[in-house]
Amino acid sequence: MEPSRKEDEERALAMAALSLVRAVIDTLEQEAVLKDGAIQGIFERALGSLEFRAQDGATGLARRIVEGMAVSRVSQAPENPSGSETSN
8 A cells, every 4th residue: 555545544544533532522521421530531541542552653643633632622621620729
């Protein structure tokens, strides 16, 4: 298989998996089954499981996507929800 086609297939598979995972997480969150801490735990467990796999192109891509989702979710979270930080 041509290298560019292999990369395209890896990206397509990664995007399909991303869509599925996002749909499941979003649905569970909307139904109040998952809270923010549980969602972050899902991302951390996913990253942990990817870390110990052979680091081929597809695994590296999957890891970057999961990391991006985790960072995106943290950046979208309301600032200081617990009131634990003090402002100057």
